[in-house]
Amino acid sequence: MDEEHDEAGGRAETEPDAATDADADEGADEGEGDEAAWPGESDPATTTGENPLAAMEAALRGGREPGVGTDAYATLDLALRIGELLLAGGDTAESVDRAMGRIARAYGLPHTEIDVTLAAVGMSYLPRGDRPPVTAERRVRRRTPNYTRLVAVDQMVRDATAGKLGLQQAKFRLSDIIGRPTAYPHWTQATALSVLGGAGGILVGGGLYAALAAFVATLLGDRTGAWLGRRGIADFFQMALGAAIGTLVTVLLVATDAPVRSGSVIIGVVIALIPGRALVVSMQDGIAGDLVTGTTRLVEVLFVITAILSGIGAVTYVAARNGVPISLENLPSAPTTVAAPQTFGAAAIAVAFAVYHLVSRTLLPPIALGGMLAWAVLIEMRGLDLPAAPATAIAATVVGLLGTAYARLARVPALVCVTPCIAPLMPGTLMYRGMLELTTGRTGHAALVLVEALATALAIGAGVYIGGELLRLVRPARRVLRPPRRVRT
Template sequence: MLRRLVQSEAPPTAPLSIVDRLAGSPYANPMIQAGGVDASARQTLDLSLELAETMFRYGAGALEVEASIIAVTAAFGLRDVEVDITNQSVVINYAKPDAVPVTVMRVVRSWTSNYAGLSQVHQLVTDIVRGHADRTEARQRLKSITRRPKPYARWMAMTASAAFAGTIVAFIGGSVAASLVAVFTSVLVELASRTLGKWRIPDFFTTAAASCLVTFLALAFWQLSVPLSPAIVIAGGIIMLLPTGRLVSAVQDAINGFPVTAAGRFLSAFLTFGALVAGISVGLVAGSLVGIGVPDVLDPGQGAYPVMVQAVLVMLATALVCITEQTRPAMILPTALVALLGFVMYSLVQAGGLGNRLSPAVAAVFIGFAARLVALKMGSPQLVVAVPALLFLLPGFAIFRAMYILTVHPDDPTTGLFGLFSALTVILAMAGGAVLGDNLARPLTRGWGSNEGRRNRRR
């Protein structure tokens, strides 16, 4: 009896089955579809690779891509599978005992904003796990997803991005004139970015040019006596340029055990952040060279609107981001309501004296929690709801303020560097809070979209 109490039931070094990685995911306990396992192994591996590539291109995290591969291969009868994901490459190895192993690899070299497509791929994987789609149907549906036009035309996404800039400027305290200037500036930035993209200019220089243009135009309109605060206009203009989705995915990958992928995403995000910083610096210097005086450029504007007006602006800004990121129409209102919940929690913790650094992180936890519940209920991954709902928390004003001090007042570099570090800390805390909320919601969503509870599975 004593021996049974102290001895474990299994050796502590026994390896876990790869299918156990699905525990807690929407694809737990997949239905095994009968017939042709070994003869069609290569077809299953190719389908899994195509799914993984599409998910990566549309912005999914490494954990969700890995879970999808494991779920699809298990559903089609392949159990002896290993998956390795490193930044932008996916490797799948199928090594059945006493058989020649098969290894396939795919490298993802392009990315695009298409949350609607990501939701459709998520639903396709769910249908495969439930046994509602065989291999032939799954391949046809995936091909249809990749060839289907995005939900909104390019001009509509550009208009939504410009309207978002004006809305977020109003949210952080800008005047009507400041919002109009932000809309105009955003349109010019979008046109310039598309032109540079056609010329195959790297994203780093495109982002730097965009932030430089936003900064210079804000200073120019201020010099022309337009009633606005340049800092507010610049802060609103650079929020869409911040790599929020990449940072959330990077933090999620780091926490979930994908260090190489997380390192690659962090490097890409920090390069984008560096491009923003460089562009703002060049814009400030260019403004000084053409004679634009900047002694009061850090004027905070007319002050915040009433809380009810801010809440409406948050919902409107989130809806506009959803259009920009090509979210399917049915997800827009739920995402805006999740952002409203985050704003309410942010206002409450701010009123409780938690401070400007911790308040966004706490609000991000609630956003990440609610985003998982809403997204899985509507057949989408958590990222599709969380990223648009987080944007209103980004410290755009703090980033510009720090760059202004470093550029215009180089005799006080410590204050500027501390401001940059503080802004970056807030962004990382927001990303970590969203991931924490996602994990806290996992117990409540266990079995959603999976076959847990079914007893008529074929194995």
């Protein structure tokens, strides 16, 4: 199953309920101290794994000082596998750390040190009694999203923390989660990404033909990138080629005087290619204080954006040198009032994004409503003459607040509900305009537009995080189950 986890286990992404987990951590900290202990190998209750807290209590009553037994190693292995699974899917370092700590405490390891980076997770336990420490690490080999698995892992951690799962039961359940088939057929992801590109064309004012052209361009770029990926080509060149193919379709439409708003085609492709999930998580890591992981993720996002801009710029430059009349005058732009086609396009983008990340079908209707809400708030803010970055930040904050609230009611990680809803806010138009400005020689103005596009992208991640934090201000603390204390005599 380890081999299966290395290949399939990297397809999960989670965002546990931040406030719930914070309360659990707070409660566990109160229960930790010099008096806390954990049951060892000789404890029959722990070996059977039926009630870890009762087993801990029995060990304390017996006055035993347990050593590092097989259950300790099994607990470390379980926590590391969960951490690898969450990190492989792109979860925040804070959430991965929290989930691993909760699992360790649930199965009798209250004093652990956890290290989470973008490429690996590590855990150390220092037992009492001058015994040597136990340290282990797992590398993250693949990072691909699977939000259905994310929800399942989150629920497993909740059940383990509540004492509903023994250690062996938790191990079997995790293996079952890893081995489950995906929520949709394999071909669905490529189709969903292409639908996202087509809906992006509608979002910026393109018609049906523009949406169809964007669908085809996105599909060609995605399949070409997948073909390159199977041959070991780096992701940077895959993304650059995907953007170049979308731009090439746009150039061909312009060159043939097709009755299509050609600019909306490439903008739809760009919206499909921008890594919205990684962008949100990078900002959350940075704001939460995990600066190393957050900075690494952000640099990764910037490389992807650079690849997209490189693909657009290269094709646009060659087309302009060969006399294709690419102009800035007829670029599509978002409407200043809420219009039905664009609103439904925003809903389609959110749903397509969710399907691409394998979100459960039951969550698709609220995600569609969230996408429409995000777009409506953005248009209203732009109607008040706010610049793109602050208007986008406000829309993302609203989505973060309401999406996190709904996620808590549905008892699913907030990232599952929030991230698809912010997909319509991606600054595709600004990125394309900036590259056209650069191609036509207006370097100074192009730099300003590209900086605005980057600021808008960062505002999305910051707004989502702020929305979740605002909800925590009004949410009362919950009582949590604490490890038993040693009774002093």
